[in-house]
Amino acid sequence: xxxxxxxxxxxxxxxxxxxxxxxxxxxxxxxxxxxxxxxxxxxxxxxxxxxxxxxxxxxxxxxxxxxxxxxxxxxxxxxxxxxxxxxxxxxxxxxxxxxxxxxxxxxxxxxxxxxxxxxxxxxxxxxxxxxxxxxxxxxxxxxxxxxxxxxxxxxxxxxxxxxxxxxxxxxxxxxxxxxxxxxxxxxxxxxxxxxxxxxxxxxxxxxxxxxxxxxxxxxxxxxxxxxxxxxxxxxxxxxxxxxxxxxxxxxxxxxxxxxxxxxxxxxxxxxxxxxxxxxxxxxxxxxxxxxxxxxxxxxxxxxxxxxxxxxxxxxxxxxxxxxxxxxxxxxxxxxxxxxxxxxxxxxxxxxxxxxxxxxxxxxxxxxxxxxxxxxx
Numbered sequence: 001x002x003x004x005x006x007x008x009x010x011x012x013x014x015x016x017x018x019x020x021x022x023x024x025x026x027x028x029x030x031x032x033x034x035x036x037x038x039x040x041x042x043x044x045x046x047x048x049x050x051x052x053x054x055x056x057x058x059x060x061x062x063x064x065x066x067x068x069x070x071x072x073x074x075x076x077x078x079x080x081x082x083x084x085x086x087x088x089x090x091x092x093x094x095x096x097x098x099x100x101x102x103x104x105x106x107x108x109x110x111x112x113x114x115x116x117x118x119x120x121x122x123x124x125x126x127x128x129x130x131x132x133x134x135x136x137x138x139x140x141x142x143x144x145x146x147x148x149x150x151x152x153x154x155x156x157x158x159x160x161x162x163x164x165x166x167x168x169x170x171x172x173x174x175x176x177x178x179x180x181x182x183x184x185x186x187x188x189x190x191x192x193x194x195x196x197x198x199x200x201x202x203x204x205x206x207x208x209x210x211x212x213x214x215x216x217x218x219x220x221x222x223x224x225x226x227x228x229x230x231x232x233x234x235x236x237x238x239x240x241x242x243x244x245x246x247x248x249x250x251x252x253x254x255x256x257x258x259x260x261x262x263x264x265x266x267x268x269x270x271x272x273x274x275x276x277x278x279x280x281x282x283x284x285x286x287x288x289x290x291x292x293x294x295x296x297x298x299x300x301x302x303x304x305x306x307x308x309x310x311x312x313x314x315x316x317x318x319x320x321x322x323x324x325x326x327x328x329x330x331x332x333x334x335x336x337x338x339x340x341x342x343x344x345x346x347x348x349x350x351x352x353x354x355x356x357x358x359x360x361x362x363x364x365x366x367x368x369x370x371x372x373x374x375x376x
Contacts (some may be wrong), residue, residue, distance in 0.1 A: 003032055005318045006050075008042075008045075012045055012048075012049055013045070015027060015046075015049040015051055016028060016048075016049040016146065019049060019050040019260070020050070025054070026052040027049075027050075027051045027052050028051065028052060028054065028055050028096065029046050029049070029051045029053070030054075030055045030057055030098070031043075031046070031054050031055065031056055031057065032056070032057040032060065035213065036086050039083070039087055039090060040086075040090045040354050043090045043091040043093070044090075044091075044131075045056065046093065047092075047093060049090060050195070051093070052094070053091050053093050053094035053095070053096060053119075054082070054087070054091065054094075054095055054096070055096040055097075055098050055122060056084065056095065056097050056098060056118075057071040057095065057098050057124070057125070057316070058074035058080055058083075058086060058097055058098055058099060058100060058113075059098045059099055059100035059101075059107070059123070059124070059125025060100075060125060060152065061073050061325060063148075069082050072105070074098075074099055074100035074102075074109055074125075075100060075102060075103055075109075077108045077112035078112070080097070080109050080112045080113060080116065081112040081113070081115050081116040082116065083116070084112070084117055084118050085116040086118025087116075087117070088116060088117030088118070089117075091124060094119045094120070095117065095118045095119050095120075096118065096120045096121065096122050096180060097109075097110075097113035097118040097120075097121050097122070098121075098122045098123065098125055098182075099113070099121055099122070099123040099125065099128075099165075100124070100125050100126065101123065101124040101125065101127055101158075101161055101162070101165060101183075101239060102127065102128045102319065104249075106123065106124075106165040106168055106169060107172050107174065107175060108285075110169050110172070110175045110177070111172075111174045111175055112166065112333060114174075114175060114176065114177050118177065119177070119178070120177050120178040120179065120180060121169065121175070121177050121178075121179055121180070122179070122180035122181075122182055122203065123162065123165055123166065123169070123179070123180075123181070123182060123183075124158065124161060124182055124183045124279060125182070126150065126151075126152025126153055126158070126164055127151065127152065127153040127154075127156045127158050127161065128150055128151075128153070129150060129152070129153035130148075130149060130150050130151075131153070137341075138217075147214060148272060151359045153207065154183070154184075154206050154281055154358070155206040156184040156186060156206075156346045157184065158183045158184050159183055159184025159185070159190060159291075160184075161183065162181065162182060162183025162185075162194070163193060163194065163197055164182060166179055166181050166197050166198055167197040167198055167242075167243060167246045168201055170197060170198020170199075170240055171198070171243050171244045171246060175282055178200045178201075179198050179200060179201075180198045180200070180201045180202065180203055181194030181195070181197075181198075181199030181201070181202045181203070182202070182203040182205075184206070185202050185203070185204050185206035185207065186204070186206070186210075186215070186368050187213075187219070187222065187235060188218065188219050188220075188223040188225075188226060189222070189226075191219055191223055192223055192226055192238065193326070194241035195235060195238045195240075195241075196238055196239075196240070196241050196243075197240070197242050197243060197246065198239065198240045198243050199239065200235075200236065200239050200317055200322045203214070204219070223235070227239070247298045249357070250357040250358040250361070251356050251357075252356060252357075253295075253354045253355065253356060253359055254355050254356060254357060254360075255256070255350065255352040255353065255354060255355055256347075256354070257329065257347070257349075257350065258329035258345045258346060258347050258348065259320050259322065259324045259329055259342055259345070259346055260273075260284075260327055260329040260331075260333050260334065260345060260346075261322065261343065261344050261345075261346045262285075262320060262321065262322060262333075262342065262343050263341065263342055263343070264319050266339050266341055266342035267318075267320075267339070268338075268339055268342075269318030269319055270318075270338065271287070271318060271320060271337045272323055272337060272338065273285050273320055273333035273334075273336060273337055273343060274286070274287060274320045275336075275337075276332050276333055276336045277332065277333055280327075280332060281330050281332045281333070282315050282326055282327065282328050282330065283326065284322055284324075284325075284326035284327040284328075285320045285321070285322055285333060286320060286321055286322075286323060287318075287319065287320055287321075288291055288317055288319065288320075289317070309326025324326070324348070327343055331345055335363050
């Protein structure tokens with residue numbers, strides 16, 4: 001997949017046909033060109049179709065970037081700014097700049113797009129990747145004869161990347177543009193999350209490939225029900241609602257505490273949580289009757305916990321228990337547990353007041369206990 005293998009005249013004719021048939025629907029044309037003359041020419045042709053806007057593809061990470069287009073532009077803010085300014089000078093149509101995630105700081109190209117005259121940004125495009133290797137032929141997938149190359153990774157796996165970048169732009173005063181969220185949207189929940197983190201519209205591709213265009217009906221119905229349940233009259237009331245809660249690490253409460261709780265009535269005794277905690281986390285999950293370890297669980301605590309955590313009949317002697325004094329709330333046990341709701345993370349409120357790392361820095365207490373400064 002590069003730009004298109006169809007004649008440009010066919011695409012333009014069909015865009016015009018779609019707009020005539022559904023005049024009440026917005027039609028946005030995706031464009032990717034190289035020279036200023038080509039941009040000027042295609043913009044005039046797009047205007048003639050009656051389309052409602054253009055999306056400038058500065059995100060494609062394969063094929064076209066080697067030709068100086070796609071992510072080759074999106075990774076160079078100065079070039080992106082200039083190309084957007086060309087377009088802004090040549091058309092009165094609304095301009096969306098589609099951004100690549102293959103950058104260090106997504107705010108830089110977004111700011112450049114605004115400075116160039118873009119009316120909105122859309123993100124993310126696909127993530128540059130290699131999907132695997134044919135170990136019989138020793139050629140990466142997808143194989144093209146006896147060779148391959150990198151491509152763009154999309155779908156549900158890129159959603160967390162997309163959410164973070166959308167949120168970064170939504171809270172950046174230097175951007176200040178409407179955002180169209182893209183990346184792994186397949187359900188109404190996905191759409192709602194993008195909206196809550198600052199997107200005013202969303203785009204769907206991979207899920208349509210899997211399930212067809214009728215999936216849009218499910219997205220609309222589910223999102224509508226969610227808005228009704230929250231007493232929201234329109235989508236715009238959800239846009240950005242979660243942005244104030246998206247903060248830098250230094251502004252999070254260091255004294256906020258959650259611990260894992262294993263609900264015995266749901267436990268099947270697989271002990272995956274115990275394995276994960278012991279081999280990959282803080283070794284705070286133990287088995288019934290487990291002997292205390294030196295410097296870890298006190299014998300009295302182990303005996304009391306063993307008595308208090310009696311295993312249910314369906315999983316005798318296999319239900320683990322949590323030493324809350326050692327648990328740091330990493331959530332690994334809940335992630336590996338195969339039973340929904342068996343392990344939950346519960347808040348524990350202590351006597352310590354809320355305090356952030358930035359609070360400590362401001363008060364001159366930024367030295368971590370037990371750090372290098374405490375060594376002789």
